[in-house]
Amino acid sequence: MxxxxxxxxxxxxxxxxxxxxxxxxxxxxxxxxxxxxxxxxxxxxxxxxxxxxxxxxxxxxxxxxxxxxxxxxEDVTARIDRALAALPERVEPIGFDPGTGVLRLRRTASGCGCAEGDVEAVLACHAPEVTAVELERAPKLLQIGTRPPQAAEVR
CATH class of the missing domain: 1.10.10 (Arc Repressor Mutant, subunit A)
Structure with missing residues (x-):
């Protein structure tokens, strides 16, 4: 419990x-x-x-x-880092505002992604000072192939 x-x-x-x-x-x-x-x-x-x-x-x-x-x-920063390390997806703190309790995070790798509620649940036990999470979405990466697509033959 x-x-x-x-x-x-x-x-x-x-x-x-x-x-x-x-x-x-x-x-x-x-x-x-x-x-x-x-x-x-x-x-x-x-x-x-x-x-x-x-x-x-x-x-x-x-x-x-x-x-x-x-x-x-541990101080709040160390406890936030400890909680984030327990997540299946890597996120990094961008900043924490102790006045508002807002923690801003950025995903460090693409993946299926965890929801803000999942992150908040992990933080609840380790850093209850965090009252809200703002999670930046990972930027879309351009997919580069090994060769250009074959052009249709012109006859």
Whole structure:
């Protein structure tokens, strides 16, 4: 389950408690559990050998937890690069505007192409600061053959 899916399930549970008088108790429970898990993760992360931590940062669930608790060791640029490396098609960042959350990307190779929604889904766990993706389409390449087409014989 992704961090986003977990967040939605928690919100649904809290919404179900709304108006029952248990809503504030449910919210406090979530805060207390978050604090508990955050404190534990804050002790684990520095104790991990760098190669082990590096491997774990590729896992979307782990990356999401570390971000949630402000424990992720990489800056947003490194996390964007990590997320993009996981895509089946290569894209390169053109620019990221932290004020708007817009990430501009360019395809680096032709292929079947991934949709902006696919890119956004990969970025959601690694770089939630990215709120929108603008994906430049790859330019059409001119196909050059090995020889010119045969002209029709003139008689």
């Amino acid at each position: 992704t961090a986003e899916q977990t967040g939605l399930r928690i919100q649904e549970a809290l919404d179900a408690l709304a108006g029952s008088g248990a809503e504030s108790a449910g919210e406090q429970l979530v805060r207390d559990l978050m604090d508990f898990y955050g404190e534990g993760l804050a002790r684990i992360v520095p104790a991990l050998p760098p190669p082990a931590l590096e491997r774990m940062l590729d896992d979307p669930a782990v990356a999401g937890l570390l971000l949630l608790h402000d424990l992720h060791p």
